[in-house]
Amino acid sequence: MAFGFTLLVSGVAIGQMRTITGTVSENNQPVKGVSVFQEGSEEVAVTNAAGVYRVQVSGEKPVIIYRHPDYPERKITLGSRINVNISLGKEKEIEEVxxxxxxxxxxxxxxxxxxxxxxxxxxxxxxxxxxxxxxxxxxxxxxxxxxxxxxxxxxxxxxxxxxxxxxxxxxxxxxxxxxxxxxxxxxxxxxxxxxxxxxxxxxxxxxxxxxxxxxxxxxxxxxxxxxxxxxxxxxxxxxxxxxxxTDFKINTSYSLSTVANRLKLLNTDEYIKIRKEAFQNDGISTIPAAAYDFNGVWDQTRNTDWQKELIGNTADASVVQLSLSGGSENTSYLISYGHNEQTTVFPADFRYKTNNLTGNFSYRTPDKKLEVNLSNTFSFQSNNVLNDDLTKEKFNS
Missing domain, CATH: 2.170.130.10 (TonB-dependent receptor, plug domain)
Incomplete structure (x- = not known):
């Protein structure tokens, strides 16, 4: 003889699908075009003109995401709710470019x-x-x-x-x-x-x-x-x-610079050896009168590093900038001063200086019907830098 029995159980499984409905609004006005979906799911619902949506979710505590280009993204963790109405009030201002x-x-x-x-x-x-x-x-x-x-x-x-x-x-x-x-x-x-x-x-x-x-x-x-x-x-x-x-700001900087890469040149002894070899290869036994570098007219014991002489200095640059700004409900102002100074890698004291003074003032009437803006900029530049590159003729010849 065989015995058997049947057990019937009714309920909702934790992992089964369920449908969530609701509305999306802002200031009691429906918002159309909001994407609504469960985090990690590819199924996306979009609110209609009445702000109503209907989306399927699964899991014990699903996370619902509400996304719209004009509003901050919202995330809501659901429990057993099946109806969720939210408002997309500006929780934070979105910076408009x-x-x-x-x-x-x-x-x-x-x-x-x-x-x-x-x-x-x-x-x-x-x-x-x-x-x-x-x-x-x-x-x-x-x-x-x-x-x-x-x-x-x-x-x-x-x-x-x-x-x-x-x-x-x-x-x-x-x-x-x-x-x-x-x-x-x-x-x-x-x-x-x-x-x-x-x-x-x-x-x-x-x-x-x-x-x-x-x-x-x-x-x-x-x-x-x-x-x-x-x-x-x-x-x-x-x-x-x-x-x-009222805000007062100061910004200063100081920097140094030198020529990063220099040409690798021959010294005087190496140059004389190459010149001598060149004359021998050409079969020239009598040194030409115009060969001042080799016939003894020029000092053959002198060894000058012209790169060091012409562009061997250390250039410096200093910047000082000051500003004062503030305002009230109807008036605002900004006053700024900047001093910049640069030297060069050339010998001697060559400098480029700039002094800038800027003033911006604004006034708006209490009824906001008239606004007056005044902007002034004064600039003084001083430059005694050489008008040509000292190394151009030396290294291009």
Whole structure:
């Protein structure tokens, strides 16, 4: 005889699938297009126009993720709930990247033109005299190269390639706090100092005073500025004071530099041996009168390292930058001073000095119908650096 029995059990298994429903809103208004899914799952639900969603989950304590490009991501750990309503209130402000496109400002995600931006966070704390040194390599389609190694030299800037065989024909238009500045203007004063280079307009601006540095690379440049913007437009916005307590900042740096790599040259004895061998190979027994280096006219015992004499010094660079800023509900101010000084590896005391004084003041009426902004920049540059490279003739001959 055989015996048997059947045991019936009813309940919900911990690992089985279940459906979660709910709504997503902000300020009691439904939010459409929110992606809702379980962490680690590939199944994604999207809220409809009424903010309603329906998604399947599994596990004892599944984690539900709510994701939307305009809101911070939310994560909720579920227990036994099957209905979850959440609000996507701004738990934290999402920093919007705002670009200066010329006569208007636009959010980065809403722009239609090609605009590259370098912010003050990318510039500050870098011991540079020209902001272009800090912007090198940070923007696609923008080539920035220094056209001279001497202090105070300028930069060659090409935006999306060359437009002219003339170097000056590739220069962009500079807009500093809304004021157009042609690169040819400061270049007129560089002929006596740097005949093979140019002075860049941004040499007169303290890099720590710059809030943003933007480059218009396409049709936006010509649509707004016409033919002057054919080579692109560089828009520089200086810092303004902010409401709150008065801030005083000081930034200093000091650096030393020497020539990293020198040419390996012969000394006098080695040179004389090679010259003697050359005459013997050519079958010349009588030394020509014009061979001053070998016929005894020149001192053959002297051994001068011209690289050490001409470019053997240690160059130093010092930067001091001070700023005072603050403001109230309707008024703000910023006053900044910068002093930069550079020497060279050349002999004697050659120096390039810049002194910059910037003042920005802003006032807005209590009814916010009128706003007045005043920006002033004073720059003094002193340069007694040689107008040519001392080693050019020696090493190129």
């Amino acid at each position: 705002v670009l200066n496109a010329g006569y208007y400002k636009v959010k980065d995600k809403e722009r239609t033109g090609s605009i590259a931006k370098v912010s003050s966070k990318d510039i500050e704390n870098q011991p540079v005299i020209n902001v272009l040194s800090a912007a090198q390599g940070r923007m696609s389609g923008v080539s920035i190269t220094q056209n001279s190694g001497v202090p105070g030299g300028g930069f060659d800037i090409q935006i999306r390639g060359k437009n002219s065989i003339r170097r000056e024909g590739n220069e962009p238009l500079y807009i500093i706090d809304g004021v157009p500045i042609l690169s040819e203007t400061p270049s007129l004063y560089s002929a006596a100092i740097l005949p093979y280079a140019t002075i860049n307009p941004l040499n007169s601006i303290n890099p720590n005073d710059i809030e943003s540095f933007e480059v218009l690379k396409d049709a936006d440049a010509t649509a707004i500025y016409g033919s002057r913007g054919a080579n692109g437009v560089i828009i520089v916005t200086t810092k303004k004071g902010r409401k709150g307590r």
